[in-house]
Amino acid sequence: MFEKITIIGMGLIGSSLARAIREHGLATKLVAADTSEEVCEKVRALGIADVATTDIAKSVISSDLVILAVPIGAIKAVAGQICPFLAPNAALTDVCSVKGAVLEAVEPFLPESVDFVPAHPIAGTEHSGPDSGFAELFAGRWCILTPPPSTSIRAVEKVSKFWEGCGAKIEIMEAGHHDLVLAITSHLPHLIAYTIVGTADELEDDIKSEVIKFSASGFRGFTRIAASDPIVWRDVFLNNKESVLEILQRFSEDLAAMQKAIRRGDSQYIESAFTRTRAIRKEITEMGPEGYPSPKQMPRDQQD
Numbered sequence: 074m075f076e077k078i079t080i081i082g083m084g085l086i087g088s089s090l091a092r093a094i095r096e097h098g099l100a101t102k103l104v105a106a107d108t109s110e111e112v113c114e115k116v117r118a119l120g121i122a123d124v125a126t127t128d129i130a131k132s133v134i135s136s137d138l139v140i141l142a143v144p145i146g147a148i149k150a151v152a153g154q155i156c157p158f159l160a161p162n163a164a165l166t167d168v169c170s171v172k173g174a175v176l177e178a179v180e181p182f183l184p185e186s187v188d189f190v191p192a193h194p195i196a197g198t199e200h201s202g203p204d205s206g207f208a209e210l211f212a213g214r215w216c217i218l219t220p221p222p223s224t225s226i227r228a229v230e231k232v233s234k235f236w237e238g239c240g241a242k243i244e245i246m247e248a249g250h251h252d253l254v255l256a257i258t259s260h261l262p263h264l265i266a267y268t269i270v271g272t273a274d275e276l277e278d279d280i281k282s283e284v285i286k287f288s289a290s291g292f293r294g295f296t297r298i299a300a301s302d303p304i305v306w307r308d309v310f311l312n313n314k315e316s317v318l319e320i321l322q323r324f325s326e327d328l329a330a331m332q333k334a335i336r337r338g339d340s341q342y343i344e345s346a347f348t349r350t351r352a353i354r355k356e357i358t359e360m361g362p363e364g365y366p367s368p369k370q371m372p373r374d375q376q377d
Contacts, residue, residue: 074098074099074100074135074234074235074238075099075100075101075137075138075211075235075312076100076101076102076103076357077100077101077102077103077135077136077137078094078099078100078102078103078104078136078137078138078139078140079104079105079132079133079136079138079139079140080103080104080105080106080122080140080142080258081106081107081129081132081133081139081140081141081142081143081151081155082106082107082141082142082143082144082147083106083107083112083113083115083116083125083142083203084142084201084202084203084205084206084302085197085198085200085201085202085205085206085210086142086168086194086196086197086206086210087105087107087140087168087203087206088119088121088202088203088204088205089206089207089208089210089211090140090142090168090197090206090211090239090364091103091105091116091121091122091206092121092206092207092208093208093209093210093211093238093239094242095121095208096208097238097239097240099235099238099239100138102120102123102124103121103122103123103124104124104125104126104132104136105121105122105124105125105126106121106125106126106127106128106129106132106133107125107127108127108129110127111281112202112203113125113126113127115202115203115204119203119204121203122208129151129154129155130154130155130157130158130364131158133155133158133159133160133163134158134160134161135160136159137160137161137162137163137164138163138164138166138231138232139155139159139163139164139165139166140166140167140168141165141166141167141169141179142167142168143169143314144169144302144304144305144308145169145170145171145174145175145178145305145308146176146304146307146308146311146312147308147310148167148169148174148175148178148179149179151348152178152179152182153182154186156179156182156187158181159184159187160187161184161186161187162186162187163186163187163188164188164190164228164231164232164285165179165183165187165188165189165190166189166190166191166192166232166235167179167191167192168192168193168194168251169191169193170193170255170259170260170309170313171252171308171309171312171313172191172193172217172248172251173248173249173251173252173312173313174221174251174312174313175191175246175248175312176189176191176219176221179191180221180274183348186230188220188224188225188227188229189220189221189224190218190220190228190229190231190232191218191219191220191234191248192216192217192218192219192226192232193216193217193219193251193255194210194211194215194216194236194239194241195214195215195216195217195259195287196210196211196214196241197210197211197301199278199297199299199300199301200299201301201302202304207235209238209240211239211240211241212239212240212241212310213240213241213242214240214241214242215241215242215243215244216239216241216242216243217234217243217244217245217246217251218232218233218236218243218244218245218246219246219247219248219251220245221248229245241336249316252313252316252324253316253319253320255313255316255321256313256317256319258317260309260310260313260316260317260320261317261320261321261324262298263299263301263306263309264317264321265309266295266296266297266298267294267299267306269295269299270296270299273285275278312325322350330342331343331346334346349354
């Protein structure tokens with residue numbers, strides 16, 4: 074599909090992409106770039122790329138597809154480094170879970186001959202690093218593309234075919250709409266998980282130890298995502314501030330209403346709310362096979 078692909082950033086997503094590219098034969102040559110020599114050494118040891126280098130700028134020379142798999146906070150600096158070296162007619166994409174801020178960071182550096190097709194694969198685990206990747210991560214998952222109006226149809230088709238080649242399904246939407254949708258489906262759950270673990274950590278020592286010891290499946294399962302990379306999620310919240318704050322305000326109002334119902338002993342309100350949300354949860358689980366990979370495709374602790 075491509076002569077040369079460069080992936081910049083070899084964490085969970087980058088290393089999973091490298092494995093998927095290898096497995097599905099999507100590139101003649103695959104270059105992995107990362108600022109950490111230790112990470113590059115690991116990539117070489119794993120054999121998941123033809124070249125692993127810390128020279129970010131030179132890694133993109135002659136590549137017809139370049140993938141930015143770095144945290145949102147690093148996008149602007151990386152774009153400034155690589156854009157002067159991008160080949161004419163190359164396609165540039167990314168994997169960040171916030172799209173508006175990514176467009177703002179990249180577009181000032183983008184050559185006229187290069188198209189940027191922002192992408193967000195709805196896939197991941199709480200693990201990080203090149204060891205944690207696996208080729209099946211994107212199988213059956215949605216990948217949302219948010220190309221700006223100036224992007225050529227050719228580039229959108231090229232990037233779409235790439236993600237489809239990795240096993241993903243494609244949805245195209247406007248960047249601002251994406252950021253609002255993801256604020257409630259992904260960003261708010263992470264924020265709550267991090268916060269509730271923080272609340273548990275501030276309890277008295279004897280209670281805290283018992284919380285850890287007797288964590289039921291609900292607490293353990295829900296807070297799993299609080300083990301995610303703190304730098305990645307710090308950048309997500311800072312770069313999707315408006316959407317996250319809007320959804321957080323709505324959630325706070327609903328939580329306050331539930332708090333009032335519990336205080337007043339309003340069983341009808343509580344049961345009605347739980348019945349409605351249970352039905353919504355059932356709809357989500359029923360569409361699972363269409364939106365998510367089969368649980369058999371990945372280890373239990375890596376299901377997202």
